[in-house]
Amino acid sequence: MTELVVVIGLIGILTGIFLYMYSRSRSVVVEDQQTAAYYQSMGLFLETFQSDVRMARRVTATQSGCFIQVMSKSGPLTIAYDVYDSGIRRTDQSGSRNFHFGQPLKSGAKMIFKITSEATE
Amino acid sequence: MKTVPVVPFVLFLFLAFSVSASGEKLSGTVGYEGQEFQFHFRPGRAASDTPTFPDPKDPAIDKALPMPISIPTSASPAPAKSAGGSLTPGLAGQISKDGFQIPADWGFSSIADDIRSNNRIVFRDITFDYDSANLKSESYPTLRKLLMIIQSNSGSRFLIEGHTDSDGDDAANQKLSIDRAESVKTWLVSNGIDSARLATQGFGETKPAESNDTPEGRAQNRRVEVVRQ
Numbered sequence: 001m002t003e004l005v006v007v008i009g010l011i012g013i014l015t016g017i018f019l020y021m022y023s024r025s026r027s028v029v030v031e032d033q034q035t036a037a038y039y040q041s042m043g044l045f046l047e048t049f050q051s052d053v054r055m056a057r058r059v060t061a062t063q064s065g066c067f068i069q070v071m072s073k074s075g076p077l078t079i080a081y082d083v084y085d086s087g088i089r090r091t092d093q094s095g096s097r098n099f100h101f102g103q104p105l106k107s108g109a110k111m112i113f114k115i116t117s118e119a120t121e
Numbered sequence: 122m123k124t125v126p127v128v129p130f131v132l133f134l135f136l137a138f139s140v141s142a143s144g145e146k147l148s149g150t151v152g153y154e155g156q157e158f159q160f161h162f163r164p165g166r167a168a169s170d171t172p173t174f175p176d177p178k179d180p181a182i183d184k185a186l187p188m189p190i191s192i193p194t195s196a197s198p199a200p201a202k203s204a205g206g207s208l209t210p211g212l213a214g215q216i217s218k219d220g221f222q223i224p225a226d227w228g229f230s231s232i233a234d235d236i237r238s239n240n241r242i243v244f245r246d247i248t249f250d251y252d253s254a255n256l257k258s259e260s261y262p263t264l265r266k267l268l269m270i271i272q273s274n275s276g277s278r279f280l281i282e283g284h285t286d287s288d289g290d291d292a293a294n295q296k297l298s299i300d301r302a303e304s305v306k307t308w309l310v311s312n313g314i315d316s317a318r319l320a321t322q323g324f325g326e327t328k329p330a331e332s333n334d335t336p337e338g339r340a341q342n343r344r345v346e347v348v349r350q
Contacts, residue, residue: 042158045151056164059147064275067224068164078224080273084313088151091272093227095265098313104153112157118146 037102045088045099052079052090061115083113222274229266240349242267243330247305247345252289254300256308264305267347268312275318280348281305283323284330286339291325299323305345320350 053059055070065082080091087100088111101111148161223233235242244267247260256264271279283298283305302321310316331338 053162059164082275089272091269106155109154112150114150116148118148
């Protein structure tokens with residue numbers, strides 16, 4: 001009888017450890033996926049933003065982003081960037097494009113997009 | 122012993138520093154709180170600070186890309202740093218005092234004027250199927266404009282008003298005007314606008330813009346108005 005109790009106990013402990021390790025690895029995988037998606041989205045966003053900035057004649061900060069005036073091949077063009085819940089929206093005269101950053105790792109964290117002057121002049 | 126050309130060398134360093142330090146240097150912060158990135162840039166320059174275009178304040182910027190002759194080509198004045206944190210005085214004539222903005226090159230000048238003068242935009246080219254709240258496909262370009270305005274002013278809330286002409290029953294017109302305003306809201310929400318920023322109201326035939334005695338007047342009265350709140 002004692003042996004049976006010991007065996008059941010051991011099986012219980014081993015199953016618990018296995019389930020804990022499994023759930024832990026799952027949550028790590030999900031977190032890694034979120035982080036990878038976040039950095040990928042960030043890379044895409046920064047690439048687009050830098051490309052716009054490269055042609056910019058003027059950058060105007062707004063409450064939730066900025067306006068960029070660029071001189072494109074077809075003439076002056078204004079591009080608006082503004083924040084929405086989980087990303088940043090780029091709008092120009094031809095339409096909008098959303099850069100979606102997925103869910104924040106820290107629950108309830110707000111999306112930020114601010115442009116500030118470094119005042120070198 | 123050779124003389125080291127110190128003065129030209131120092132002069133070169135000074136000039137090089139002056140050129141690299143000219144222009145407005147900006148920094149940005151982007152991302153979720155706790156995961157944010159900081160980046161630095163100068164308008165008109167590549168991220169590496171290598172000038173691929175002339176400095177925006179340099180008149181040579183106007184020759185950097187081919188442009189139609191009709192487009193003004195003078196360089197923008199240097200931005201003034203205001204106490205409110207805005208980097209520049211704004212896109213001249215496009216941003217109202219309370220921050221509402223519609224870039225001029227989007228071609229919405231009449232809408233911008235409406236918004237500036239009375240916070241209200243009247244759309245007569247948002248049209249619906251007869252006696253229905255189904256949007257006609259020819260309404261989409263106008264809805265797209267409205268969408269862009271609302272998207273680029275995320276601090277503002279808007280009231281969508283539906284109006285009808287006097288044809289038909291009063292109660293039916295009232296319901297139809299509500300349904301049409303809701304239909305516009307639904308389209309905007311389905312295109313990414315937060316529904317909490319939009320309210321709807323139907324006025325039926327109670328607020329005609331023109332006389333209902335003529336077909337032209339009635340056409341003017343069948344409309345959607347958007348009020349910035």
